Amino acid sequence: MRLFGIVGYKNSGKTGLVERLVIELTGRGLRVSTLKHAHHAFDVDQPGRDSHRHRDAGARQVLVASDRRWALMSELGDAPEPTLDELLERLDPVDVVLAEGWKTAPIPKIEAWREAAGNPLLAPDDSTVRAVASDVEVTVPCPRFPLDDASAIADFILSEPA
Known part of the structure; x- marks a missing residue:
């Protein structure tokens, strides 16, 4: 099972990115599950x-x-609250799990970032952020993809070590 977090601040595009990735990955014949962390x-x-x-x-x-x-x-x-690991144990086996939220979990992550939201980037200070998906060009210490390019982001996730 390949696990990737989708993180970012409120209104950064996390949920839309997860939705596009699920469509892309299941369209490739992969079994996908999602976890969503709520802070309320x-x-x-x-x-x-x-x-x-x-x-x-x-x-x-x-x-x-x-x-x-x-x-x-x-x-x-x-x-x-159950830990991410405890929740993962409850899922049926799949090819990919996308975990929306869990900013501080020690798992590989894609950061969703929108300029208009006005929040700082997480990637420069978080080595678990493996790539940034943004609506504008940004300088980050990892690969950067357009926020709506689910195909390229899916390719990246699948190319990373499980």
């Missing part, structure tokens, strides 16, 4: 739905399944 409370469930009612009643885990997909929601309670 989030919910994939809807109040009033049966599964939400199960959680509200105190269920530690709720699994919802249909003929199209299944989802497992786990309540952490007072337990610490």
Whole structure:
């Protein structure tokens, strides 16, 4: 399994880049999974739905399944947030995992960067950033790709050691 992080500040283009890379990589016949780190409370469930009612009643885990997909929601309670490694262990085997977020994880990363967002680049101070995908030319100590060039970025990811 090849793991690459997609990192950057808010509004840098991370999610769009992940989306384009998933389309590109699956179009090449590769099996791809994604992980998304949220820095805030989030919910994939809807109040009033049966599964939400199960959680509200105190269920530690709720699994919802249909003929199209299944989802497992786990309540952490007072337990610490799972580590990236612990989450990776829960995924089915695939060819590529793209982890959006996890800026500080010691994994190879692509930095998404948009000039208009006004944030500093991570790459100059982070050796785990292997390449930058940006909307303008930037000087960085690693390869730089156009933010919308999913094909070239996918080639780069696949050429890096697993």
